[in-house]
Amino acid sequence: MTPFTTLTAPAIPLRLANVDTDQLLPGRFLRKPRSDGYDNYLFHDIRRGRDGTLRADFPLNDPCYADAPILVADRNFGGGSSREGAVYALVDRGIRAVIAPSFGDIFYSNATKNGLLPIRLPIDIVERIWAIAEADPSAPLTIDLAAQTVRLANAEPVRFEIDAFQRACLLEGRDDIDLTLAHADAISSFETSDRASRRWRAPSA
Amino acid sequence: MDQSRRSGVETPLRCGYCPTMITPTTLFEKIWRQHRIVERDDGQTLLWIDRHLCHEGSFHAFDKLARSGRPVRRPDLTFAFADHYVPTRDRSAGARDPEIATMIRLLGENTARHGVRLFGLGDPDQGIVHVVAPELGLTQPGLTLVCGDSHTSTHGAFGALAFGIGASEVSHVLATQSLWQKRPRTLRVTVDGRLGPHVSAKDLILAVIARIGADGAAGHVVEYAGEAIRALPMEARMTVCNMTIEAGGRAGLIAPDDTTFDWLHGRRYAPKGADWDAAVADWRGLVSDTGASFDREVRLDGASIAPTVTWGTSPENAVPVTDRVPDPEAEGDPGRRATLAAAVDYMGLIPGMPITDITVDRVFIGSCTNARIEDLRIAAGVLKGRRATVPTMVVPGSSAVKRQAETEGLDRVFIDAGAEWLESGCSMCAATNGDMVAPGQRCASTTNRNFRGRQGPGARTHLMSPAMAAAAAVTGRITDVRLLGETA
Numbered sequence: 271m272t273p274f275t276t277l278t279a280p281a282i283p284l285r286l287a288n289v290d291t292d293q294l295l296p297g298r299f300l301r302k303p304r305s306d307g308y309d310n311y312l313f314h315d316i317r318r319g320r321d322g323t324l325r326a327d328f329p330l331n332d333p334c335y336a337d338a339p340i341l342v343a344d345r346n347f348g349g350g351s352s353r354e355g356a357v358y359a360l361v362d363r364g365i366r367a368v369i370a371p372s373f374g375d376i377f378y379s380n381a382t383k384n385g386l387l388p389i390r391l392p393i394d395i396v397e398r399i400w401a402i403a404e405a406d407p408s409a410p411l412t413i414d415l416a417a418q419t420v421r422l423a424n425a426e427p428v429r430f431e432i433d434a435f436q437r438a439c440l441l442e443g444r445d446d447i448d449l450t451l452a453h454a455d456a457i458s459s460f461e462t463s464d465r466a467s468r469r470w471r472a473p474s475a
Numbered sequence: 476m477d478q479s480r481r482s483g484v485e486t487p488l489r490c491g492y493c494p495t496m497i498t499p500t501t502l503f504e505k506i507w508r509q510h511r512i513v514e515r516d517d518g519q520t521l522l523w524i525d526r527h528l529c530h531e532g533s534f535h536a537f538d539k540l541a542r543s544g545r546p547v548r549r550p551d552l553t554f555a556f557a558d559h560y561v562p563t564r565d566r567s568a569g570a571r572d573p574e575i576a577t578m579i580r581l582l583g584e585n586t587a588r589h590g591v592r593l594f595g596l597g598d599p600d601q602g603i604v605h606v607v608a609p610e611l612g613l614t615q616p617g618l619t620l621v622c623g624d625s626h627t628s629t630h631g632a633f634g635a636l637a638f639g640i641g642a643s644e645v646s647h648v649l650a651t652q653s654l655w656q657k658r659p660r661t662l663r664v665t666v667d668g669r670l671g672p673h674v675s676a677k678d679l680i681l682a683v684i685a686r687i688g689a690d691g692a693a694g695h696v697v698e699y700a701g702e703a704i705r706a707l708p709m710e711a712r713m714t715v716c717n718m719t720i721e722a723g724g725r726a727g728l729i730a731p732d733d734t735t736f737d738w739l740h741g742r743r744y745a746p747k748g749a750d751w752d753a754a755v756a757d758w759r760g761l762v763s764d765t766g767a768s769f770d771r772e773v774r775l776d777g778a779s780i781a782p783t784v785t786w787g788t789s790p791e792n793a794v795p796v797t798d799r800v801p802d803p804e805a806e807g808d809p810g811r812r813a814t815l816a817a818a819v820d821y822m823g824l825i826p827g828m829p830i831t832d833i834t835v836d837r838v839f840i841g842s843c844t845n846a847r848i849e850d851l852r853i854a855a856g857v858l859k860g861r862r863a864t865v866p867t868m869v870v871p872g873s874s875a876v877k878r879q880a881e882t883e884g885l886d887r888v889f890i891d892a893g894a895e896w897l898e899s900g901c902s903m904c905a906a907t908n909g910d911m912v913a914p915g916q917r918c919a920s921t922t923n924r925n926f927r928g929r930q931g932p933g934a935r936t937h938l939m940s941p942a943m944a945a946a947a948a949v950t951g952r953i954t955d956v957r958l959l960g961e962t963a
């Protein structure tokens with residue numbers, strides 16, 4: 271996966287709470303192979319009006335934000351299903367970071383495994399970013415993952431929290447299976463001792 | 476930096492003040508400690524996974540595994556189910572849509588390649604993964620169980636630590652039979668008293684979600700306790716744990732008890748003979764000790780819960796059936812006002828209208844939330860001798876549930892009421908198999924998500940219990956099932 275270190279770029283304001291994974295990627299596109307690219311399915315249904323045409327009032331349809339790689343939304347972003355396709359759709363559209371007051375747990379974890387940085391920030395800061403991005407769609411935000419900060423325009427940097435392990439994986443763009451296999455002996459000895467002490471756990475048909 | 480502690484053997488937690496006293500421990504903590512392979516200083520823990528369940532959607536993870544050239548470490552602990560894409564009508568020709576047929580075929584190929592047991596389209600035990608795994612006795616107290624599906628929380632009803640994971644994590648579990656997790660926080664939801672007549676587990680969990688919000692349990696494992704929970708049969712406990720994810724919870728848990736053991740005894744993959752006795756002796760210890768502390772506590776009075784339905788586009792938009800659609804103008808916060816207004820608009824409702832004035836175009840009784848035998852008995856109880864006035868589909872949660880229902884004659888009740896009696900699968904819950912609610916149509920549904928477009932583009936979903944969905948089928952509008960006797 272692509273490492274995430276720093277990013278200075280404009281943001282897309284999305285004033286919506288509970289943007290669930292069915293809105294990010296409707297279920298009927300889950301059967302598409304990843305090699306096709308998922309960007310066309312991102313927000314497929316909510317980007318369109320009832321007649322199927324793209325809605326002018328949806329920020330991701332606004333040409334001003336066409337190249338902005340940061341999405342800023344309200345609470346509970348990515349709640350719902352475990353579909354990693356919701357993350358693929360964002361990544362394939364070129365989104366590198368999502369800022370919101372809270373995230374669905376599974377979405378958050380899926381994001382970190384695909385080079386997409388989820389950033390939890392309090393709602394008052396999210397509101398400031400919305401206001402800036404709406405006033406000037408080219409206004410850049412600077413995200414520094416190593417320092418765990420987001421800086422808006424000329425303001426002081428704001429710190430965000432992220433788990434140290436997830437941060438390291440993102441910074442290095444590393445696959446955690448390799449890391450786990452370094453613990454192969456510990457896994458094997460656990461397997462052996464657990465089998466001996468709790469025999470009933472093996473499925474017995 | 477890592478590997479500060481290893482554990483295969485548990486050491487009891489001792490109290491810091493009085494070393495002879497054992498610190499009271501939560502059920503979650505007990506299961507977590509039993510599965511800890513490596514714990515790192517940064518708080519990440521490598522957990523052993525006892526059961527891994529797959530479905531058609533696991534193809535991304537199998538692809539990833541294939542690209543890395545790794546084998547499945549424990550195919551004997553991995554079980555696969557065809558559910559999300561299976562046709563619910565005429566199965567003789569398989570799925571008609573070529574893309575959907577490919578999903579079912581890929582699951583067959585991937586499981587065959589790795590020697591994983593598949594409960595496929597033609598299998599007598601086919602059905603929704605979260606219905607079939609418990610039925611077969613694969614779900615047991617004290618296990619860690621994962622699946623690439625958020626409603627894996629269902630299995631917590633047995634006192635198993637069960638949670639949904641994404642495709643990257645699925646491939647990690649396939650390759651290593653383990654998973655890195657950060658210790659979640661704990662929330663105990665205690666429901667005192669008894670539920671009223673016609674009030675079910677679905678109403679209970681919708682009331683909980685309305686209280687704490689769709690992200691109210693984010694980062695938490697939720698243990699359900701109290702008299703109302705203890706009184707629930709296993710099917711109802713599964714409904715409660717199933718929808719824990721709709722409150723944002725990582726997992727739901729209910730301490731196993733005799734209800735659990737009686738339900739599990741004799742099932743195909745459950746322990747047998749002396750192993751069964753040893754297992755039950757161990758399982759009886761899987762309770763939160765008196766005095767164990769939780770990061771948060773929430774209490775509800777079971778007797779005050781009414782039949783509950785959702786009006787909006789998030790499960791937190793749940794209200795008693797006796798209530799009204801909220802008026803966004805009455806909301807002071809501008810952000811919340813806009814969110815409410817957008818939901819009212821999408822749902823095509825009038826602010827302030829009574830919930831029971833909402834007419835429905837169709838009814839769906841199905842899904843891993845509410846399509847077990849108990850649910851079908853309740854729905855049939857309401858429909859018996861009555862007619863559905865709107866198109867109604869009944870989709871059993873598993874092929875075994877379907878057979879059982881037919882043995883009991885429930886299929887006749889549904890068919891005589893004019894409902895469709897179909898083959899088991901996810902069907903209209905997420906519309907992945909092509910069973911969809913038409914744009915703008917309104918569906919009374921026993922499923923778990925009322926998200927925009929969940930049941931098809933432009934579909935409007937009202938979540939409710941099987942009894943309430945059956946009542947809506949009879950009257951064609953949202954109806955308080957407690958009053959149906961008088962109005963019918």
Ligand code: SF4
Pocket residue numbers: 558559603604605624626842843844900901904905923
């Ligand atoms: S029934 Fe619905 S919620 Fe359950 S596994 Fe199938 S699609 Fe998911």
